Amino acid sequence: MIRFDNRAAFAAALADLPVPDTSAIAAAAERQAALTKPAGSLGRLEEIALFMAGWQGRDRPEAQRLRAAIFAGNHGVAARGVSAFPAEVTVQMVANFRHGGAAINALAAACGAELAVVPLDLERPTDDICTEAAMSETECLAAINAGAAAVEPGLDLLLLGEMGIANSTPAAALCAQSFGGAADHWVGRGTGVDGHGLARKAQAVTLALALHGPHCGDAFETLRRLSGREIAALAGAVLAARMLRVPVMLDGFIGCAAVAPLAKDNPALTGHCLAAHMSAEAGHERLLRALALDPLLRLDMRLGEGSGAAVATQIVRSALAAHANMATFAEAAVAGAL
Numbered sequence: 001m002i003r004f005d006n007r008a009a010f011a012a013a014l015a016d017l018p019v020p021d022t023s024a025i026a027a028a029a030e031r032q033a034a035l036t037k038p039a040g041s042l043g044r045l046e047e048i049a050l051f052m053a054g055w056q057g058r059d060r061p062e063a064q065r066l067r068a069a070i071f072a073g074n075h076g077v078a079a080r081g082v083s084a085f086p087a088e089v090t091v092q093m094v095a096n097f098r099h100g101g102a103a104i105n106a107l108a109a110a111c112g113a114e115l116a117v118v119p120l121d122l123e124r125p126t127d128d129i130c131t132e133a134a135m136s137e138t139e140c141l142a143a144i145n146a147g148a149a150a151v152e153p154g155l156d157l158l159l160l161g162e163m164g165i166a167n168s169t170p171a172a173a174l175c176a177q178s179f180g181g182a183a184d185h186w187v188g189r190g191t192g193v194d195g196h197g198l199a200r201k202a203q204a205v206t207l208a209l210a211l212h213g214p215h216c217g218d219a220f221e222t223l224r225r226l227s228g229r230e231i232a233a234l235a236g237a238v239l240a241a242r243m244l245r246v247p248v249m250l251d252g253f254i255g256c257a258a259v260a261p262l263a264k265d266n267p268a269l270t271g272h273c274l275a276a277h278m279s280a281e282a283g284h285e286r287l288l289r290a291l292a293l294d295p296l297l298r299l300d301m302r303l304g305e306g307s308g309a310a311v312a313t314q315i316v317r318s319a320l321a322a323h324a325n326m327a328t329f330a331e332a333a334v335a336g337a338l
């Protein structure tokens with residue numbers, strides 16, 4: 001299990017990322033070339049199989065041990081009218097996750113993933129990012145470590161999700177701080193705010209950037225000032241997964257925004273990540289481009305809670321089933337290419 005003792009340990013881990021196992025990739029590619037299909041004819045499924053081989057370190061990667069970890073947090077900035085829903089929905093949805101009634105319960109079960117629900121101090125929202133840092137150093141480190149604790153060595157794939165009313169506003173602030181651009185480039189309608197709500201979001205992001213921007217010296221400080229507990233937990237989970245060579249399936253706008261400050265400090269960070277889908281949230285396309293991630297699906301989803309990650313995991317399962325179970329040309333006595 002990974003635990004970061006302090007912010008320096010977090011920064012050191014981010015600066016020294018493990019790389020995939022190139023001999024496992026080569027062995028998987030050799031097998032792929034021998035399977036009964038024209039070379040490349042399974043398209044991205046072939047790339048996914050090699051990606052999984054590299055991080056799992058074996059030529060026949062598996063999709064047996066799948067975990068979906070959903071982090072939940074509350075946000076001081078919610079008081080500025082930036083969400084279409086009241087803040088109490090966060091705790092109510094956590095109860096729904098626990099009772100099995102949410103989309104992620106159905107979708108995680110459908111793709112064979114166990115579900116870990118991690119509420120983070122829901123009774124204690126973060127401070128309003130327009131006037132204060134979201135978290136103290138201690139709080140931010142605790143949230144990051146709650147994320148890291150959800151990652152176990154030997155997982156075949158980690159699916160990540162979040163729940164937090166108002167969290168698309170801090171997510172937009174993280175994107176603007178990490179990749180530049182005005183607030184308007186990054187805010188979207190979230191749970192469904194109207195034009196006034198959208199203007200309040202842009203205003204909140206602009207205020208937060210003006211206050212914190214000059215002080216966001218590294219990923220930890222950016223997360224501490226501009227994110228929230230569930231977002232910092234996602235960042236901690238992604239970095240811990242990398243240290244354990246566990247591949248990660250990222251979900252929507254907020255899930256991807258969590259890695260933006262880390263990718264700013266080390267662009268290689270997203271190397272063990274797949275982007276499940278392109279959310280309908282306005283900034284997600286721009287964010288995926290900045291992270292150099294090509295989403296697997298485009299289904300106009302914008303739910304969060306790991307729902308897109310669970311749907312895209314079905315694609316990974318298909319890729320690995322073909323890779324592991326197809327016959328080779330020799331086994332099936334099929335002639336190869338001329």
Ligand SMILES: O=C(O)c1ccc[n+]([C@@H]2O[C@H](COP(=O)([O-])O)[C@@H](O)[C@H]2O)c1
Nearest residue numbers: 083164166167168190191252253279304
């Ligand atoms: O995943 C996405 O792309 C996504 C886009 C819009 C909203 N959400 C979810 O909706 C909540 C954030 O929206 P909001 O309007 O409250 O900021 C939070 O619980 C997210 O999981 C998620």
Ligand SMILES: Cc1cc2nc[nH]c2cc1C
Nearest residue numbers: 085089163191303304305
């Ligand atoms: C009902 C509801 C469910 C969610 N799941 C993730 N974010 C959400 C936001 C709302 C409002």
